Amino acid sequence: MPEKMIEVLKIGKEFTNNFKSLEVLKDISFSVNRGSFTSIVGMSGCGKTTLLKIICGISNPYSGQILINGEAALKAGKNHYFGIVFQEPTLLPWRNVYNNIELPLELNSCPRTKFKTDDLIRLVGLKGFEDVMPHELSAGMKARVAIARALIFHPSILLMDEAFNNLDEITRGNLNLELLRIWKEIKTTVLFVTHNISEAIFLSDRIIVLTPRPGTVRKVIDVDLPRPRDKQTRRLPEFIEIVENARELLS
Amino acid sequence: MDLKRRLGLIKEKYLPSLVFIILLVLLWEFLVRLFSLPEYILPSPLMIARTFLKFRKILLFHTSVTVFETLSGFMVGAILGFILAVFICMSDFFYRTFYPVLIVIQSIPKVALAPFFIIWMGFGILPKIAITVLVSIFPVLVNTLHGLVFVKQELIDLMKVFHASKIQVLFKIRIPSSLPFFFTSLKISIIFSVVGAIIGEFVGANKGLGYVIMISSSNLNTSLMFAALFLLGAIGVFCSLLVSLSEKMLLPWHKEAKDA
Numbered sequence: 001m002p003e004k005m006i007e008v009l010k011i012g013k014e015f016t017n018n019f020k021s022l023e024v025l026k027d028i029s030f031s032v033n034r035g036s037f038t039s040i041v042g043m044s045g046c047g048k049t050t051l052l053k054i055i056c057g058i059s060n061p062y063s064g065q066i067l068i069n070g071e072a073a074l075k076a077g078k079n080h081y082f083g084i085v086f087q088e089p090t091l092l093p094w095r096n097v098y099n100n101i102e103l104p105l106e107l108n109s110c111p112r113t114k115f116k117t118d119d120l121i122r123l124v125g126l127k128g129f130e131d132v133m134p135h136e137l138s139a140g141m142k143a144r145v146a147i148a149r150a151l152i153f154h155p156s157i158l159l160m161d162e163a164f165n166n167l168d169e170i171t172r173g174n175l176n177l178e179l180l181r182i183w184k185e186i187k188t189t190v191l192f193v194t195h196n197i198s199e200a201i202f203l204s205d206r207i208i209v210l211t212p213r214p215g216t217v218r219k220v221i222d223v224d225l226p227r228p229r230d231k232q233t234r235r236l237p238e239f240i241e242i243v244e245n246a247r248e249l250l251s
Numbered sequence: 252m253d254l255k256r257r258l259g260l261i262k263e264k265y266l267p268s269l270v271f272i273i274l275l276v277l278l279w280e281f282l283v284r285l286f287s288l289p290e291y292i293l294p295s296p297l298m299i300a301r302t303f304l305k306f307r308k309i310l311l312f313h314t315s316v317t318v319f320e321t322l323s324g325f326m327v328g329a330i331l332g333f334i335l336a337v338f339i340c341m342s343d344f345f346y347r348t349f350y351p352v353l354i355v356i357q358s359i360p361k362v363a364l365a366p367f368f369i370i371w372m373g374f375g376i377l378p379k380i381a382i383t384v385l386v387s388i389f390p391v392l393v394n395t396l397h398g399l400v401f402v403k404q405e406l407i408d409l410m411k412v413f414h415a416s417k418i419q420v421l422f423k424i425r426i427p428s429s430l431p432f433f434f435t436s437l438k439i440s441i442i443f444s445v446v447g448a449i450i451g452e453f454v455g456a457n458k459g460l461g462y463v464i465m466i467s468s469s470n471l472n473t474s475l476m477f478a479a480l481f482l483l484g485a486i487g488v489f490c491s492l493l494v495s496l497s498e499k500m501l502l503p504w505h506k507e508a509k510d511a
């Protein structure tokens with residue numbers, strides 16, 4: 001198996017409508033190692049969501065190439081390499097937690113490795129909330145449901161788009177810890193988009209810093225903080241130093 | 252919620268308007284007596300009530316005719332409107348072709364076609380139902396179509412990631428998301444239907460509340476006319492409640508999402 005799970009090669013993207021064209025991504029190249037945790041940070045509007053959509057094959061056309069597990073991306077999509085958590089939780093309001101998580105199962109009749117829904121519910125800490133409807137959930141719990149739904153097919157790549165953005169500081173910190181626990185448990189490759197630099201550094205092995213639109217790679221930061229990481233990690237001098245450096249890069 | 256609190260809430264919600272209506276009726280009675288208006292100009296509420304009791308059997312019969320025309324036309328219109336909307340949303344081409352046409356048709360007052368229906372279908376119940384179908388179909392069609400087409404992009408993206416088919420997107424995303432729009436349009440359509448049935452009866456009929464209103468006005472029997480008018484109002488309120496109630500029962504997720 002190739003060591004590189006995702007290879008992004010010279011990706012460019014333009015949106016054209018009403019005779020105007022907007023260059024959103026320009027000449028983006030980076031790679032993501034199998035089983036690693038990588039974050040993408042960049043200013044609002046620099047094309048992070050667009051990049052994730054290109055990687056999982058739902059934003060066409062684009063220039064450049066995406067290799068997943070060494071194969072061209074189109075084929076990879078069909079094999080369910082991807083789980084995705086969108087910027088909004090996008091739960092179906094007419095389905096309870098359990099049925100929201102199971103939605104992907106209903107869409108694909110062909111057999112493939114999948115989690116038992118109950119195990120997944122336990123994994124994301126939603127035990128006892130199976131029958132609850134989305135409008136009765138807190139934002140944090142909605143994020144958990146969205147994560148569980150993304151994981152149902154045991155994806156080899158989990159894409160997360162600012163999944164914790166609407167959360168308060170404390171819930172966010174807790175979910176960061178839980179995400180690391182889940183990641184360790186299911187051993188998947190994570191590509192995580194965020195605005196929040198310290199969140200990115202806390203979670204990741206590697207951080208891709210994008211420039212404002214059109215997004216290009218400004219810098220790739222390798223984070224060598226020890227794992228497992230916990231609440232103490234944020235207090236380490238190394239952690240604080242990396243955060244400071246990254247802040248400067250972005251401003 | 253326990254019953255007592257519920258009743259309390261209802262009281263709080265409806266009491267002011269109830270009091271207002273009662274005051275209005277009293278004022279009406281008072282003014283009619285003060286100026287001693289003759290019955291054919293404006294009957295007092297008491298006279299209307301008396302007429303109502305006197306003719307209650309006949310009025311009940313005509314009410315049932317109008318209710319039947321209204322509800323049967325409304326149901327056919329709603330079902331047809333919904334099915335057509337689903338068909339149109341399935342194809343970009345259909346959508347681009349029909350949507351502008353529908354918007355234009357919707358702004359034409361279709362009740363004006365009532366005389367034609369009488370010519371085509373005679374004086375029976377059928378032309379009234381046809382008019383009712385015609386007036387109720389468009390609000391349902393246009394609103395439901397809107398709900399079917401303008402679905403949150405993220406939901407569509409989600410379905411794409413899982414390689415959902417067009418049919419799956421339709422049944423799992425589009426139709427459920429359109430249901431709140433559908434029910435909103437039903438509330439408009441049901442009122443249109445009552446109007447449609449009445450206009451049909453005005454143009455040519457031998458039964459129904461519209462017929463009663465025509466006959467009593469030509470006899471200057473204003474009390475009877477008002478009694479029929481109030482029944483008409485009651486039909487409207489009753490039908491609207493029916494729609495609201497079924498919405499509450501069928502779409503609990505939507506109602507509560509609004510309340511929150």
Ligand SMILES: Nc1ncnc2c1ncn2[C@@H]1O[C@H](COP(=O)(O)OP(=O)(O)OP(=O)(O)O)[C@@H](O)[C@H]1O
Nearest residue numbers: 015016022024043044045046047048049050051087
């Ligand atoms: N479907 C689309 N059609 C046209 N323009 C689009 C489309 N999607 C995104 N854009 C534009 O592309 C740019 C990048 O959008 P994108 O959503 O990828 O940014 P982002 O980095 O995710 O921002 P944020 O952090 O605010 O979520 C924006 O200027 C947006 O207006």
Ligand SMILES: [Mg+2]
Nearest residue numbers: 048049087161
């Ligand atoms: Mg975004």
